[in-house]
Amino acid sequence: MSGRDTYLDWNATTPLRPEAAAAMAESLALCGNPSSVHRWGREARRRVEDARAAVAALAGAPADAVVFTSGGTEANHLALLGSGRGRVLVSAVEHSSVLQAAPAAERIPVDGDGIVDLAALAALLGDGKRPAIVSVMLANNETGVIQPVREVADIVHASGGLFHCDAVQAAGKMPLSLAEIGADFLTLSAHKIGGPTGIGALVLGGGAAAAPLLHGGGQERNRRAGTENLTGIAGFAAAKACDAGEYDRVRALRDRLEAALAPDAVIVGAGVPRLPNTSAVAMPGVSAETQIIALDLDGVMVSAGAACSSGKVGPSHVLAAMAVAPGIAGATIRVSLGWSTSEAEIAHFIDAWTALRRHTLGRRTPLAATPVAA
């Protein structure tokens, strides 16, 4: 890697924290299956259970509330398919793993800032239909916009419904408490908080239960079969969330970045509470695809929305749900920072973005789009 590489796609995946790498290397040296009764197995089991307590603490939950899964996508499926509720409501800005888990779900609209419409939610739930499960994410992966999840929980529970909250992007970037959120199901993913890919968790609120998606050996108290991913679980537990000082530092860097671009950029969701690390930045007149290719050539790695859309640089369903004008939506890139992001990297991004804009649009014709030259 050259010294000029600047990774600002932390919402897609994060570099592994050194603590997580060390914990994983240590666990990779163990050969026990946590379900085995001999000492190798018991040692593996002890590590799984220690890790479970640590991951539970991340969400302010008791250890036995944590069901380890292969990641956030599986956890979202486990909640929505395992809740036993035939009626599913999801916000229009949910991650595709939630949308696809329940393709027939009713959509809860959001306002222009991406905030879920609580009155619309109450109206949908108040129509006397079957009890529902409602899925609203804590913070959006593309914009960082934070939802009023406590209010959502109260509305859902008043109707006799269950509340699932996808906290994959929020975890580690803001304080997290299952009790304060009031969720019956909470989804976490390790590789968004400095842990490894391939491991996540569904945290169950008091009394909630989910019928298993995977059947088999009875692991995870019959809630998720399959040999525990000991290495991933150890890395997840060691990844630990940012402390308050880190949030403040990252937020200051993000704000500096936005301030530097301010005259020429549109920041989506700037007026509402957001994650400290995320910025959805539009360069009007230049397509997102053009921007990410040009920035990549300059050594700056960002994305045009969610990574899992697998290369399709199509219109974002999140921005469409917010009724962002197509000219802005198609020109929006996602810049996401993390614990090791440096001031030099932010300066690198600002330089590259500014140069790209100057070369593409010129100084005086901000809306006259021309093809990128370089």
Next chain:
Amino acid sequence: MNDVYLPNPLSNPASDRANAPPVYLDNQASTPVDPRVLEAMLPYFTIDYGNPHSESHAYGHRAMAAVDQARGEIASLIHADPREIVFTSGATEANNLAIKGAAHFAREHPTGGGPQDRPRDHIVTLTTEHKCVLESCAALEREGFSVTYLPVAESGRVDLAALQAALSERTLLVSIMAAHNEIGIIQPLAEIGALCRARGVLFHTDAAQALGKIPLDVEAMKIDLMSLSGHKLYGPKGVGALYVRRRPRVRLVPLIDGGGQERGLRSGTLPTPLCVGFGKACAIARDEMAGEAVRLKGLRERLQAGLAGRVPGLLVNGDLDHRLPGSLNVSVPGTTAPEMIEACSSIAISTGSACTSASVEPSYVLRALGLSDARANASIRLGLGRFTTPADIDYAVDAIVAAAARLRHRDQVKSSGGTTT
């Protein structure tokens, strides 16, 4: 290259046995990660950490290139096309995806099924399959599918005539494990495959134990779906794969949907280091399988001979001619498996499958072979692996022989069961 502290997984030299625990003989439950596998994985933890689905930048491209190389290594080991390999979180998920996915597709597409446009809704499996196969079948029964659970002979192998008789025009899928996790016996895969293909029935095999231990060829064996696991092959836990035949195409309804990864069959961010480790494990197995099989078979025979000569009445469970080279299952008369495990605390042995071994009931597998409860209760599983040495075998024989003798004379000896020697 990195500053991560790496304990050596093999740091139990045979010459340093003063302090147990030195001998791991539970390689069916899980295997140590091969240091070469670990070395291949490490850069993807710490340097090339991109999301392989991030198509917009070089970090993502490098991660996807590594995943694709691993996919090729896995495919090569089973004579498949890389596009036929779907990464999963392990063999349990692969088995669930294969069985439920095929069944749900058939239900949703009745015209693709048997006569009178009625969907095929019958599944055939064995009473000795792994729990995750049996439980997936049970879940489908609750949805209205019918399942035939065929008994097996005392050898543990399927009765091909009984299998043929069980197939009907309604039969959608046969699921039979390639090599057994508890008793190590190998099923006649090519014969089963030919039988299924002739009847238009899908053949799924759980090859978690067999992969890299015996030759597997999805073409020659006419296998349509095959479940694979990383951590049974000196790779990491948390990753496996399902082979899904392309020609003729096998169609599945995904269990986990979302971002559309793995050609829509399995959504979720791919764990690049785990995929890389699994691929490396397959590449090593491809190069070393033949020689390793000879070595392990020799060690297994040494183990069996050592025990048979010194444990009165020792019984071997399961067919001896069709068996994984490193797998042995024996009953030690006058003992029970939980007692033996406790008495042999310096070696890792087990009773049956790890997934259910937290409960120490007699193995449903051994009872399905027709063994008496006493013999099933007295059975222990010994799994040799790549890092097992002749000295390990001799140590284990001594430990098992001593434990068996102590247990048989426990009334006189009043032994505590401790084994530090």
